[in-house]
Amino acid sequence: MSRTEADDTSGVGEAGGAAAPQIDASLYLHPHTLARLSSFELRAKMIVEGLSSGQHRSPYQGFSVEFAQHRPYTSGDDLRHLDWKVFARSDKLHLKQYQQETNLDLIVMVDCSGSMAYGSRTFADASGEGRTKSPDGRTHWSKFDHATALAAALSYITLRQGDRVGLEMFDEEVKLMLRRSSSQGTWRQIVSALASHPAHRTHVVVSPGDDPSPRSSDLRRAIDQTLGQITNRCILAIVSDFFMDLDMVRDALARARHARADVMAFQVMDRAELDFAIPDAAGGVLFEGLEGESLLKIDPRAIREAYLEAVRAHNTRLRTMMLGMGYDYALVNTHEFLGPALAAFVSRRNAQIKRH
Amino acid sequence: MTFLNPTLAFAALACVLAPVIIHLLFRRRRRPVEWGAMRFVLEAFRRHRRRLRLEQILLLAARTLAVLLLALAVGRPMLSGTTPLESRRPRDLFILIDNSVVSQVRSGNGTEFDGNKKAALRLLDELDSTRGDRAAVIALGAPAERLIAPPTNELGAARRALEALEPTDSGFDLRGAQAIVREIGEPTESRDASVAILSRLRAGAVNLQSEGTGGTSAGKGPPMLLTPPATEEADNCAIVQIEPLRSVLLRNGENAPTQQARVTLKRSGAWTSKPGQVTLRLRAATTHDSTQEQSWDKTLVRFAPGQETLSVLAPVAVSNVKGEAGPARPLWIEGRIDEDAVPGDNVFRRPWKTREQVRVVLIAPQAAPGTASGPESYSAADWFSLALSPTAAGAGIGLETESEPVRVLRVDPAHFSAGDLAAADAAIVTRPDLVEAGAWAILANFTQKGSLLVVTPAPQAGAQVWCDAFTKSLGLSWQFSRESREWSPPAGLVSAEIDQPLFASLGAELADLVKPVSVFRSLGVELKGEGTAVFRIGEESPFLVTARAGGAGSGLVVLFLSSPELAWTNLPAMPLMVPLVQEIVRQGVGLAAGPSTVVAGSSLDSPDELRRVEPAESGAVLGAARNASLLRRVDARGATRELIAVNPDSQASDTGVQPKERLAGYFKQTFGPGELAWIDTSDKPASVEGQGLLRTRNTPPIDLPLLIAGLVLLIADVAMSRWFSHAVRAETQAVAGTVRPESLAEAAA
Missing domain, CATH: 1.20.58 (Methane Monooxygenase Hydroxylase; Chain G, domain 1)
Structure with missing residues (x-):
């Protein structure tokens, strides 16, 4: 059975809880995305099943597995789950769905550092129809918005199958934490907490003699703080742009591995950051970092190749690191809808679980 | 920069x-x-x-x-x-156009001068006054004339000056033009200067054989544009000189109806290597004579192969002259030859002096009455009188008649003045020892005005102390021996200068007349390159010397080195005496007055006004005469004093052609080493070979x-x-x- 800790909010930062504003689900979950999520509900559930498969190699052979309900067959479903008896009686294809009890929780860790505030996509294009501005008045769809949508989708799937979901927001440290819960209001609390605490650019106040070093996320510290709050095994879904030192990421992942926690890494990047297709501007472009970096005027075309190479190397190394540790990794483009990407990710994960 | x-x-x-x-x-x-x-x-x-x-x-x-x-x-x-990095600076173009006599060479339908003018106009077309280009036009006919100078950007004025330019009969004055260019063409950093010489550069213009390599110029010369030299030979003949054997016609004398004149011709061109003939026509004329065919005496002159210069004696009929020639109607000789390549040098004129009689002042003491006992006692003055008036009654001693061709007046050497010489044509001094030192200046002045002075040594033995005053006054550098030399045995005379114009009419007879003459005593003189010894005693000492007074163009000094007395020489008793003295006086008077001919382009320095007689009467002529003409000198009363003939420069009418390369070297040495380009003179649009020195019009503004x-x-x-x-x-x-x-x-x- 799942435990419900809907009101059990605690954390370093401000709690969402009852004080959180009521957020319409369609604000962050585009109707298209919601539709896709509905269609691969079973698979989403199987994600969680997969999460528990470390101890239960097959959910169908264990005693704890019990039948829950039937679902109409849809194209692509595994034929092994067809209920042939029902087919013989009714001449209709139905799948058997099982209800199982699990003690694995999902903790969604969302990066809210300054770099996550960047976005080149319009809000109207990314969000639900009729929405042109974010609750805080922005007209662009930031990476944090996309991370919010992703967290909402993951929470939605997890809560739909009765598991517990918790939320953490971090930059240099954990800023906000929602306790794990599987209650009905949890999803809304999570979305409200994310919408209420958007990422902002970091202004570095430089005092005389101070080094204006950038203020990026500290995943190691956030992981430490998270692992310090939980005692059971859980899945950490880290949603971030990972614009941080990868050695630090390696340390953080090592600690999670030591705590026997599973990790799913979703790297959220804007399309402009991926292709660096900056329009020509006479005399160059004056770049201003969002995490306190110094201003830099440069012709973007002059460094484009070097930039792309740096991004490519960073992402490749991150992906290699994740996969090398047995964790899942997905690069999410903010200009693409979440549905297909998430579906592909879940399918891939399911396939991996099956192989085990 | x-x-x-x-x-x-x-x-x-x-x-x-x-x-x-x-x-x-x-x-x-x-x-x-x-x-x-x-x-x-x-x-x-x-x-x-x-x-x-x-x-x-x-x-x-x-x-x-x-x-x-x-x-x-x-x-x-x-x-x-x-x-400049490109030829973009304003340009000064000095157009030196040849309008000398040789530019009259016929070429196609026109003359080479027309071609020069056309090339000059094309060069002007290449200039652009809006860019600051300027032009100067200098005519090369001697003396070089500034038509447009200093350079002006009024290119229209330069064009008009070129169009109005006419060819001259004078020489090619490159030096004068060069001096003008140097004077007005001050080099500046902001302007380019070019010199264009528009001439076919025949030998009459630049004679490489006589001029050598040309002058040397310091520094780099301006860029030069040259018209290519003529390559076609042109047959030409020029009258160089006409010299009548009788320089003065005396109306009281018995003049032959036909006189002789020595005519010198010079030919050039390809025909010099072949035999050639020229029809020479001479006539004597006054201002009212016509130029009809019957008044000309024709002579056919034949050149031998290779012969370029030829002198011939040609008859000229004096009888054709209508009326009496005299001061109001001066006489001249005119010669013409056939039309050839250069028409300008086919005519030659020479004034011919006429006199009623020659008036001679004999500066010698009057013979003492009753002392004339015989020829042995005749003084030199007596002998001169006899020789000048051989037909006069009473042996001519002290005789003065107006009907004789020569009228002799005797004045005292110790007491004569300039007034005594005012109307005289000649003066004979037989007692120079009696002439006071100051009186020699009177004689020198008399001579330098175009008169004849005959001087003999003092007959007395001893030092000839008058010599110093004589040479000093007349500006001669002769050096006398002071003491007379006695010839023992007597020395014979040798005619040294047969072609001397003074005795031209005596011709071949002179040699026979000289033979019997002996000299007993003479005065030694060292000529130092001044004057001509017409007769010599033996092969050494001069006997008769002629010289121009003070080296001037007019005035003639005739010096006897042996006094015509029997104690000095037997000349007075010989047949030579009369023709010798007569020729000295008659020819000498004419020669002393000068030829009255000038070469076209020479300066006309005359105290009186000059008016043109031929080819058409005109008003006063000033400065230099560049074209052949006959001028008369008119005094303040309007009377004609003399005629002056301006004749073509025959040296400048040589039509020989010369190699291009040597001409280029000559000009580079004359103007200094610089760029040199040849102008294309074809009928195509103006273009310049080589460097393209005149592309200013097509040059962009940047x-x-x-x-x-x-x-x-x-x-x-x-x-x-x-x-x-x-x-x-x-x-x-x-x-x-x-x-x-x-x-x-x-x-x-």
Whole structure:
């Protein structure tokens, strides 16, 4: 059975809880995305099943597995789950769905550092129809918005199958934490907490003699703080742009591995950051970092190749690191809808679980 | 370094700051673009920082240099001591056009002078006064004439001066033109100067054989444009001189109806190697005579192969002259030859002096009455009187008649004045020892006015102390021996100068007449290159010397070195005496007065007004006469004093052709080593071979090489900026996605 800790909010930062504003689900979950999520509900559930498969190699052979309900067959479903008896009686294809009890929780860790505030996509294009501005008045769809949508989708799937979901927001440290819960209001609390605490650019106040070093996320510290709050095994879904030192990421992942926690890494990047297709501007472009970096005027075309190479190397190394540790990794483009990407990710994960 | 357009240059140079100003303005107005993945931008920048800085420096340098070159192209810099980067400076063109006598050579339908004029007009067409080009026009007919000088940008005036220019009969005065160019063509750094010599450069203009290599010029000469020299031979003949054997016609004398004149002809051209003949026509004329055919005496002159110069004696009928020639109707000889290549030198005129009688002043003491006992006691003066008036009654001693061709007046050497010589044509001094030192100045003045002075030694033995005063007054450098020399045995006379014009009419008879003459005593003299010894005693000592007074053009001094007395020589008793003295006086008077002919182009220094008689009567003639003509000198009362004939420069009418290369060397040495180009004189549009020195009209208003360099640099700058910015590779594959973010476009704009 799942435990419900809907009101059990605690954390370093401000709690969402009852004080959180009521957020319409369609604000962050585009109707298209919601539709896709509905269609691969079973698979989403199987994600969680997969999460528990470390101890239960097959959910169908264990005693704890019990039948829950039937679902109409849809194209692509595994034929092994067809209920042939029902087919013989009714001449209709139905799948058997099982209800199982699990003690694995999902903790969604969302990066809210300054770099996550960047976005080149319009809000109207990314969000639900009729929405042109974010609750805080922005007209662009930031990476944090996309991370919010992703967290909402993951929470939605997890809560739909009765598991517990918790939320953490971090930059240099954990800023906000929602306790794990599987209650009905949890999803809304999570979305409200994310919408209420958007990422902002970091202004570095430089005092005389101070080094204006950038203020990026500290995943190691956030992981430490998270692992310090939980005692059971859980899945950490880290949603971030990972614009941080990868050695630090390696340390953080090592600690999670030591705590026997599973990790799913979703790297959220804007399309402009991926292709660096900056329009020509006479005399160059004056770049201003969002995490306190110094201003830099440069012709973007002059460094484009070097930039792309740096991004490519960073992402490749991150992906290699994740996969090398047995964790899942997905690069999410903010200009693409979440549905297909998430579906592909879940399918891939399911396939991996099956192989085990 | 200076600029042709300094205002434009400095304005354009200020534009060099434009790239820096544009950079500063863009820097201030630029809005920052927020960027999330700044760590990768910084990493890319750090990786290529050095290369980017180098690229920026190169781009800035290229842009600044491009603007600088464009500025210089507009400003047109001129480097000191060198030619401009392109021939863009204003040009001074000195047009030296040949209108000398040899330019009259016929060529096609016109003359070579017409071709020179056409080439000059074409050169003017190449100039552009709006760019500051100027032209000077100098005519080369001697003396060189400034038609348009100093240079002017009124090219229309230069054109009109060229169109009005006529050929002359004078020589080719390159030196004079060169002096004018040097005087008016002060070199400046801001202007180019070129000298165009428009002449076919025949031997009459520049004779490389006689002129050698030309003068030497210090420093680099101006660029020169030359018309190519003539290559076609032209057969020409010129009358060089007409010299009547009887220089003065005495009306009281018995003049033959036909006189003789020695005519010198000179031919040039290809026909000099072959035999040739020329019809010479002579006539004696006064101002009222017609030029009808019957009044001419024709002589056929034949040249032998290779013979260029020829002198012939040709008859000239004096009887054809209508009426009496005299002071009011002066006489002249005119000679003409057939039409040939140069028409200007086919006519020659020479005034022919006429006298009622020759008046001679015999400066000698009067013979004492009753002392004339016989020829042995005759003094030199007596012998002169006898020789001058051999037919006079009473043996002519002290006889004065007006019907004789020679009238003799005797004055006392110790007491004569200038008034005694006023009306005389000749003076004979037989007792120079009695002439006072101051009186020699009177005699010198008399001589230098165009009269004849005959001097004999003092008959008395002893020192001839008058010699110093004589030589000093007349400006002669002769050196006398002072003491007379006695010839024992007596020495015979030798005729040294048979062709002497003084005795031209005696001709071959002179040799026979000289033979019996013996000299017993004579005075020694060293001529020191001055004067001519007509007769010599033996082979050593002069007997009769003639000289121009003080080296001047007029006045004749005849010096006997042996007194015509029987104690000195037997000449007075010999048949030579009378013709000798007669010729000395008659010819000497004419020779002393000078030929009254000048070469065209010579200066006419006359105290009186000169009026033209031929070819058409005109008013006063001033300065130099460049064309053949006959002038009369008119005194203040309007009376004609004499005729002066201006004849073509026969030395300058040589039509020989000369090699191009040697001419180029000659001009380079004359004007200094510089660029030299030959003008194309064909009927095509004006063009210049070689350097293209006159492309001012087609030259763009800015410096083309600098402009091209600036534009090339700009193109290179664009290419560099594209290459450095990697714009070509901007469409390469990104990490993910290829669509540009519109929001960034807005931000960048």
